[in-house]
Amino acid sequence: MTLDPLRRPTLAAEVLETLRRQITSGTWPxxxxxxxxxxxxxxLGVARGTVREAVRALAHAGLLEVRQGDGTYVKAASELSGAVQRLYADQASTELLDVRAALEGKAAALAAARATDEDLAALTAALQRRADTWAARDLEGWIDADWEFHTCVAAASGNALLAELYRSLTEPLRASMTEFWDRPGFDGADxxxxxxxxxxxxxxxxxxxxxxxxxxxxxxxxxHRDTV
Known part of the structure; x- marks a missing residue:
């Protein structure tokens, strides 16, 4: 059997991977x-066309959003998260909640057996921020703290794939959390x-x-049912 010669990645592919790492690592949130x-x-020491080609590819993958006359913004932290946003941006949230329920129950059970002291400390800190931001009526802070708690539970499961799947739901579910804020009877510190x-x-x-x-x-x- 004859093997094809190995080919070095193109410069555009290298630039794309460099930019992608900035996004997936959180350096560009x-x-x-x-x-x-x-x-x-x-x-990067490259020409304009090379940068544009990489940005175009990342925008097509759902990681970046090019806003004409404004700039380019990070839209999602991974291709999976970008795909979820494309599929469910205009969909009823009940489907996302079904998926979240399946992931969270398993993540919580695994975390009960595997969570480290550091995991528990991070969860405790997130809940304190959640209570403080609710008391201060800080919507963005409350959403950040609440979601951080749930993503920390997923991370504490010790299952990297489960945690990544859960993080892919971040943007559509965070967007839906604003529906609750001013609902009579809703307790964000329950x-x-x-x-x-x-x-x-x-x-x-x-x-x-x-x-x-x-x-x-x-x-x-x-x-969610009460808001529709």
Missing amino acids: VSSRIPPEPELMRQ PAGHEDLLAALRNRNPAEAARQADSNISSTADW
Whole structure:
């Protein structure tokens, strides 16, 4: 059998991968504006056409959004997250909640067995920020803290693929959280599914952790039904 000669990646492919790493590593966070073309050309030592080709490819993959006359912004942290946004940006959130329920219950059960002291400390800090931002009526801060708690649970599962799948839901689900903010009776500091879930993780109780995660999703689904 004859093997084809190996080919070195094109310069555009190398630039694309460099920019992609800036996004997936969080160096360029979601919603941030990336450096303008002249700056990228200077830093990378490449021509304008090479930068444009890489940016175009990343925009097609859903990671970047080019806004004419404004700049280029990070739209998603991974291709998977970008695909979820394209598929569900205008869809009813019930389908996303179904997927979230499947992931969160399993993540919570695994985290009860695998969470480290560092994981538990991060979860505790996220819940404190969640309570503080709710009391201060800081919507963006509350959304950040609430979502950080849930992504930390997924990370504490010790399953990298599960955590990545969960993070892919970030943008569409974060957008939906604003629906609850001013709903009469909504308590953004309710311990159910949060402090109670953390207690189950500390107690190394997988069944109770999964139950608390399911309870939180059920409550979220109820609020979604009330808003449509």
